[in-house]
Amino acid sequence: MNKFLGNKTAILLFTLPTILLFSVIVMWPTLQVFYRSLYDWNGLTEGTFIGLDNYKRLFEDRLFYTSLKNGIIFAAVIAVLQIGIGTVLALTISNKMVRGRKFLRISYFIPVVLSVTVVCQLWLAMYNGEYGLINKVFEALGISYRQDWLSNGDTAIYAVAVVNAWQNMGYHFALLLAAANSIPEQYLEAAKIDGAEKWKAHWKVTIPLMSETYKFCLVLAITGGLNAFANMQIMTGGGPGTDTYTLTYMMYRSAFRVGEYGYGTTAAAFLIIECLIVTFAINRLVARERIVY
């Protein structure tokens, strides 16, 4: 048996392709991000080692703080909307008495399977200052609240974040519904028999039992928000001005538009560390005791 399962040729044949491809395409570039952040580098030559100068420059760059702030706003908006709405929908629909459950589930999830380009183009049309769906709805309701949502520097980042929240809400809903359905019904019924109201029973019993899923949703929403890129690339190009820049967008512009590859990787390196800290913090702070049921 040992010889059978320890067949060296088979092990190499099965294992090496994945290890090689993963190392070259995923791990090597990740390490390069940190290494290159120490260089003044235009992507063509070898570059010159400049120590932590890029980081000093980054922390003095006003664009960095704009991008950082926008990443945090973006993450907060999508976390609150996706997890908040997702929770209400999942807990309500987990009640077997609700009619049209299958239809509702499909409705919530459909935007998840669309490409980010289609979603952004669709929302560009919806936000359109003259003909967009949203302004048309206001018009039909007789409210004179015409807005060009994306050209206003104060609202643009929120408008872009809402698009992401709309697209991925269904994903969080599906995760939360799966978690809610996996909780034995006796738990909730016991709480109700004790006289707790339904929402209170959910608050005290169901939601704490779903803490592992909440952790996952939080990590996903917040790191996703901090990394936001495609939405601004397609919808605003970082504008108006620099009002919708995020760190990933800043990195992209530095490298591919200005040719400052070294400085671009510095923003990326900062982002990786930021995301690791957030992931670690969420895992430590949210529901530290693992609940077994």
Add this chain to the structure above:
Amino acid sequence: MLSKLRKSNPLFQIFLWGYAIVSVYPLIWMVFYSLKDNNEIFVTNPFGFPTQLRFENYVSAISEFNVPQYFLNSVLVTVVTIVGTISLAVMFAYSAARLRWKGKTFAQMYVVIGMFVPVQVVMIPLAILVRDFNLTNTYASLIIPYIAFNLSFSTMVFFGFFRTIPNELEESACLDGANIYQTFFKIMLPLVKPSIATMVIFVFLAAWNEYPIALMLISDEALKTLPLGLQFFQGQFTTDWGAMGAAMTIASLPTVLIYILFSEQVEKAMTVGSAVKG
């Protein structure tokens, strides 16, 4: 007593259906306007069903713009990515879960780290790497990174599945004189078919919709996939919303159809990793 508690609050009912409208109506609006002319979209009938179905919008999306080319590129890239990812991941996971060699736990963990690397963040070194391999503006420049970035998640799912299979299967195969390759292809692969189906759906959605890598590595019009090709439509089509809607509807059909046909499998595929990441 219980029946009273089971009844759900009408307020929540309204919320359920209200959000369903928020979630789906924009798409219905898009399909509607793909069949209207500008006058109807902007003035006479912005919300409702088209008064006259203008399929000519689809004809112009297909004939005047590169939609068929984008579509074919997306199909090609997606199919090769699915086949490549699944083959590599199944083999690796089998080896790491069942075969006997030193360091296999470490190897599995090493590959799973990739789940924490968002692709946007490594764009710069990846672009340089692709350039140094002389792959810029080739199908391979998309397919190879797509496979690599899908490996972590796929190996993890297959690994979990292989671990649940009892050892006796291999023992009896060994006693019957089968070699390791026959065991893998004839006994193990059929057993993991359900997870292969799940992962095919997952990789299909990921590859069909991928945007950042395509944006960064493809500039040749003839190689663009749908998500990349459609990003410039707003500019080109500002005067022709109907054709823009038609192109977007065409681009979305494959994933939406797959989802509606296999909704439960798709949701399972998309949420299967939640237990591990985080």
